[in-house]
Amino acid sequence: MNQQGLIQLYCGDGKGKTSAGMGQCLRAAGHGLKIGIVQFLKDGSTGELAVFRQLENVTVFPALPKVKFTFAMSDEEKAQARAFYDGLLAQAAAAAGNLDVLLLDEACAAVSTGLLDEEALLSFLRSKPAGLEVLLTGRNPSPGMRELADYISEIHMVRHPFEKGISAREGIEW
Numbered sequence: 472m473n474q475q476g477l478i479q480l481y482c483g484d485g486k487g488k489t490s491a492g493m494g495q496c497l498r499a500a501g502h503g504l505k506i507g508i509v510q511f512l513k514d515g516s517t518g519e520l521a522v523f524r525q526l527e528n529v530t531v532f533p534a535l536p537k538v539k540f541t542f543a544m545s546d547e548e549k550a551q552a553r554a555f556y557d558g559l560l561a562q563a564a565a566a567a568g569n570l571d572v573l574l575l576d577e578a579c580a581a582v583s584t585g586l587l588d589e590e591a592l593l594s595f596l597r598s599k600p601a602g603l604e605v606l607l608t609g610r611n612p613s614p615g616m617r618e619l620a621d622y623i624s625e626i627h628m629v630r631h632p633f634e635k636g637i638s639a640r641e642g643i644e645w
Contacts, residue, residue, distance in 0.1 A: 474602065475601060475602065476571075476572075476599065476600065476601060476602045476603040476604040476605065477604055477605075477621035477622065478596060478599075478604075478605045478607065478619055478620045478621050478622070479492075479495065479604070479605070479606045479607065479620065479621065479622040479624070480579075480607045480608075480612055480616060480617065480620035480622060480623045480624070481606070481607070481608045481624050481626065482579055482607075482608070482609060482610060482611070482612045482623070482624070482625055482626070483610065483625040483626040483627050483628075484610060484626075484627060484628045485626035485627045485628040485629075485631075486626070486628065486631065486644065487626045488608040488609060488610075488626055489517075489519075489576050489577070489608050491608070491624065491626070492574045492576055492606045492608045493508075493519040493523075493574070493576075495572070495574070495606055496508060496523070496529070496572060496574050496606070497523075499571060499572045499604070500523070500526055500528055500529055503528060504528065504571035504572055505528050505529075505530075505569060505570045505571045505572070506523070506526075506528060506529040506530065506570065506571065506572045506573075506574070507529075507530045507532065507563055507566055507567070507570045507572070507573040507574070508520065508523060508529065508530070508531045508532065508573075508574045508576065509532045509559055509560070509563045509573070509574065509575050509576065509578075510532075510534050510576040510577060511556050511559070511575070511576065511577040511578055511580070511581035511586070511587060511609075512538060512541075512577045512580055512581055512584075512586070513534060513538060513576065513577060514534050514535065514536055514537065514538045515531070515533070515534030515536070516534075516645070517645050518641070518642055518645065530566065530570070532559060532562060532563060533559070535552060535555050535556070535559075538552075541584040541585075541586065549585070549586065552586050553585070553586050553587070553588075556581055556586050556587045557587065557588050557591060560575075560587060560588070560591055560592060560595065561591075563575070563595075564595045564599075567595075567599055567600055567603050568600050568603075570603060571602065571603065571604065572603070572604045572605075572606065573599075573603060573604070573605050573606070574606040574608070575592075575605065575606065575607050575608070576606075576608050576609070577608060577609045578592060578607045578608065578609055578616075579607060579608065579609030579610060579611055579612040579613070579616060580609035580610050580611065581609070582612075582613055582616070583609075583610065583611040583612075583613065589613055589615065592616075593615045593616070593619065596616075596619045597619065607620070
């Protein structure tokens with residue numbers, strides 16, 4: 472890429488954080504950049520990933536199948552998820568030298584729920600390759616993530632269909 476890689480943070484309680492990160496990845500992929508996509512707290516079945524998996528210059532890292540909401544996990548399931556996600560971050564960090572853009576989708580929420588080691592994430596962000604653009608998404612970013620971010624975009628919910636009892640819709644919310 473031959474330019475300085477920055478850290479972008481898309482956070483808040485509104486819809487669109489992942490969409491913003493995926494859109495940035497699509498833009499970069501369209502310019503021939505090498506992209507890595509990691510999703511925490513999701514099972515890898517989102518519509519965006521179906522398209523990204525078809526592109527030569529995009530690596531979609533494996534997801535944890537059958538993901539539950541954190542509050543529905545047993546202590547054993549939380550420990551298993553934590554081990555998986557810590558390993559997933561290590562895989563992404565190992566591949567970072569061969570990427571131009573790395574999306575760490577829901578990294579903020581994974582950290583805030585205790586399913587991802589915050590210090591490992593912050594250490595990676597501090598030592599990432601100079602040309603790597605890192606995109607972080609999710610609710611409740613830690614002060615450390617906010618401090619390291621070059622861009623911070625907060626997406627706030629004003630209204631959401633869930634308030635009317637409308638569930639997430641395939642192709643729109645996922």
